[in-house]
Amino acid sequence: MKISPSKIISLLFFIFSAFYLYTAYQIQVFTFDEDAAFNAKTFPIYLGYAGLMFSALYIILPETKPSNVDLKVLDYKRTITLVILMILYGLTIFRAGYFLSTSIFLILSYIALGERKWIWVFILSFPFVAIFMYLLHGLLNIYLRDPFLQLIGIMG
Amino acid sequence: MIEGILIGLETALSLKNLMMVMIGCFAGTIIGMLPGLGPMTAIALMIPITYGFEPSTGLILMAGVYYGAVFGGSTSSILINAPGIPGTVATSFDGYPMAQQGKAGKALAIAAYSSFAGGTIAAIFLLIAAPSLSKVSLAFRSPDYFGLMILGLTAVSAFSAKGHFLKAMMMVVLGLMLASVGQDTLSDIPRFTFQNMNLSDGISFVLVVMATFAMSEALTIIFKANDPTRVAKQISLSQLGSIKLDKAETKKMVSTIPRSSVLGFIIGVLPGAGSTIASFLAYGMERNFVNDEEKQKFGKGSINGLAAPETANNAACSGSFVPLLTLGIPGSGTTAVMLGALLGFGIQPGPRLYQTNPEIFWSVIMSMYIGMVILLILNLPLIPYIARVLATPRTFLIPLILFFSVTGIYLMSFNNFDIYMMIGIAVVATVLRLYDFPMPPLILAFVLGGLMEENLRRSLLISDGSWSFLWDRPLTMVIMMTIFVIVSWQVYKSFWKKND
Numbered sequence: 001m002k003i004s005p006s007k008i009i010s011l012l013f014f015i016f017s018a019f020y021l022y023t024a025y026q027i028q029v030f031t032f033d034e035d036a037a038f039n040a041k042t043f044p045i046y047l048g049y050a051g052l053m054f055s056a057l058y059i060i061l062p063e064t065k066p067s068n069v070d071l072k073v074l075d076y077k078r079t080i081t082l083v084i085l086m087i088l089y090g091l092t093i094f095r096a097g098y099f100l101s102t103s104i105f106l107i108l109s110y111i112a113l114g115e116r117k118w119i120w121v122f123i124l125s126f127p128f129v130a131i132f133m134y135l136l137h138g139l140l141n142i143y144l145r146d147p148f149l150q151l152i153g154i155m156g
Numbered sequence: 157m158i159e160g161i162l163i164g165l166e167t168a169l170s171l172k173n174l175m176m177v178m179i180g181c182f183a184g185t186i187i188g189m190l191p192g193l194g195p196m197t198a199i200a201l202m203i204p205i206t207y208g209f210e211p212s213t214g215l216i217l218m219a220g221v222y223y224g225a226v227f228g229g230s231t232s233s234i235l236i237n238a239p240g241i242p243g244t245v246a247t248s249f250d251g252y253p254m255a256q257q258g259k260a261g262k263a264l265a266i267a268a269y270s271s272f273a274g275g276t277i278a279a280i281f282l283l284i285a286a287p288s289l290s291k292v293s294l295a296f297r298s299p300d301y302f303g304l305m306i307l308g309l310t311a312v313s314a315f316s317a318k319g320h321f322l323k324a325m326m327m328v329v330l331g332l333m334l335a336s337v338g339q340d341t342l343s344d345i346p347r348f349t350f351q352n353m354n355l356s357d358g359i360s361f362v363l364v365v366m367a368t369f370a371m372s373e374a375l376t377i378i379f380k381a382n383d384p385t386r387v388a389k390q391i392s393l394s395q396l397g398s399i400k401l402d403k404a405e406t407k408k409m410v411s412t413i414p415r416s417s418v419l420g421f422i423i424g425v426l427p428g429a430g431s432t433i434a435s436f437l438a439y440g441m442e443r444n445f446v447n448d449e450e451k452q453k454f455g456k457g458s459i460n461g462l463a464a465p466e467t468a469n470n471a472a473c474s475g476s477f478v479p480l481l482t483l484g485i486p487g488s489g490t491t492a493v494m495l496g497a498l499l500g501f502g503i504q505p506g507p508r509l510y511q512t513n514p515e516i517f518w519s520v521i522m523s524m525y526i527g528m529v530i531l532l533i534l535n536l537p538l539i540p541y542i543a544r545v546l547a548t549p550r551t552f553l554i555p556l557i558l559f560f561s562v563t564g565i566y567l568m569s570f571n572n573f574d575i576y577m578m579i580g581i582a583v584v585a586t587v588l589r590l591y592d593f594p595m596p597p598l599i600l601a602f603v604l605g606g607l608m609e610e611n612l613r614r615s616l617l618i619s620d621g622s623w624s625f626l627w628d629r630p631l632t633m634v635i636m637m638t639i640f641v642i643v644s645w646q647v648y649k650s651f652w653k654k655n656d
Binding site: 005006009010013017020023024027028029030033036037038039040041042043044047050051054055057058061064065067069073074075076078079082083086087089090091093094098102105106109110113114115120124136141142144145 | 329572583
């Protein structure tokens with residue numbers, strides 16, 4: 001028997017809802033609030049049960065409109081590369097600063113997606129980020145933390 | 157009301173706000189034009205920038221982006237048969253055949269004039285309906301609000317996720333669960349924070365919107381190996397043909413616009429229905445109204461067939477602001493994003509907004525009209541140039557969307573944890589999207605979560621823990637019965653009808 005991916009997702013949601021419900025019951029409320037008609041855990045408990053109910057219904061009932069996805073045509077390599085690049089971007093944005101990390105993230109992403117027009121790769125990275133930073137920091141007065149530019153004396 | 161209109165005009169016509177409408181319309185058109193990126197993504201990308209502005213300016217910018225994105229969606233529907241948003245799918249039925257016949261310029265002009273007329277008529281309706289409904293909605297109490305919120309969530313699940321009602325309801329619950337993270341508003345008791353300080357304030361609304369829309373849309377395009385701009389490269393965007401309409405064509409539009417505007421506005425006011433249903437209904441209605449000769453042209457480049465959905469989807473956009481401004485309850489995913497932005501400004505929309513912040517209430521309404529004028533005079537002549545955006549390679553487009561998303565949350569929180577959480581939610585949302593789990597119900601539920609809990613708390617405390625508040629008041633009972641009808645209809649459609 002083949003189980004559809006939507007049903008597997010619903011099963012995962014069922015497990016998630018069960019965990020959510022368990023955690024909701026663990027919420028510590030004030031003693032005087034324990035028997036109140038409504039306290040901090042009332043709404044989450046209802047949500048937990050609602051999650052269990054809808055996911056169980058989806059698992060039990062026959063699928064009326066199954067989602068057909070051809071897993072062979074999905075581009076896993078590029079998607080995972082982009083996700084890893086974003087994680088690295090998040091990791092470096094505070095250490096290397098906004099300008100450097102953003103520019104490098106953009107260059108690597110363009111290359112990862114197969115772009116080879118090097119002039120555009122350059123224009124849409126360092127100069128583009130510099131203009132964008134000027135708009136945010138210089139014109140709109142939005143604070144941007146950048147230790148690298150501070151180190152080389154461009155940013156105060 | 158006249159005084160309010162003057163306040164609104166004064167605010168909306170200030171140099172700064174006029175600039176914002178122009179920038180909003182322009183940016184919205186460009187983002188909305190890109191297939192796969194709709195008004196929700198466009199507004200989400202603007203939120204971090206608007207937080208530096210006054211509330212009325214921020215909201216005016218977002219309203220401009222909204223209209224621009226709807227207009228931009230029509231452009232890609234007509235030129236490359238790739239609707240930027242679901243609301244412009246019906247536009248492609250006759251718009252794309254016209255473009256293939258070498259009348260792309262004419263089709264774009266019809267779309268622009270119809271959008272303008274539909275938006276203008278609906279803005280007048282909004283002007284009349286919103287203050288009146290504001291007064292009526294003062295009679296609404298907590299049980300009614302709670303019922304209305306459930307109605308909104310059920311309706312969005314039923315209408316926006318065609319055939320996937322249970323999946324949409326799961327997304328509603330997930331959205332409410334995400335909204336429950338953080339300290340309880342009344343008792344300050346931490347919930348689902350797992351002793352992590354980063355979660356004590358809850359999950360940021362901008363983070364969820366960016367992750368589930370901008371970021372996951374970009375990842376979906378790559379994951380599915382789609383190139384939405386490929387078709388655009390094959391057509392000559394500089395040869396769009398004349399944008400001038402002759403007398404006969406104008407006459408056809410004149411008969412279509414009023415009825416489609418009324419229909420679009422009414423559908424827009426209803427929770428969950430929105431511009432997609434409005435445009436399809438208007439298309440179907442128009443087909444029944446025209447003579448047999450014109451009926452044959454539908455789907456092959458009919459002017460009525462193009463004008464009707466375009467008028468209706470813009471009228472529906474204005475209509476969707478009625479429940480947002482008067483009840484504080486968004487009826488669609490896009491207005492939910494706007495509600496989230498308003499709450500971020502510290503403004504609670506609802507019946508009292510009309511009295512407490514008249515400048516916001518009226519300036520948004522007036523800026524809608526100004527936005528329509530700007531779209532017409534600025535975008536129409538520039539379309540051949542703006543349309544070149546369609547040919548932007550995805551190799552540049554996708555990294556730029558991801559960069560804007562990360563920058564948005566970086567500017568909001570200056571926190572690594574939020575960036576990682578956003579990436580995590582985006583990855584989950586991408587997988588969910590792949591299997592048709594809809595995102596708009598999740599966003600609507602996330603925005604309404606806090607308000608829903610508050611109103612349920614009040615209702616249960618007043619009724620001493622009894623659920624009888626759901627049928628005690630006639631108004632609440634009517635709302636609950638409407639919910640029952642929607643759910644029953646979905647169950648019937650899904651199972652019994654299929655078995656027949």
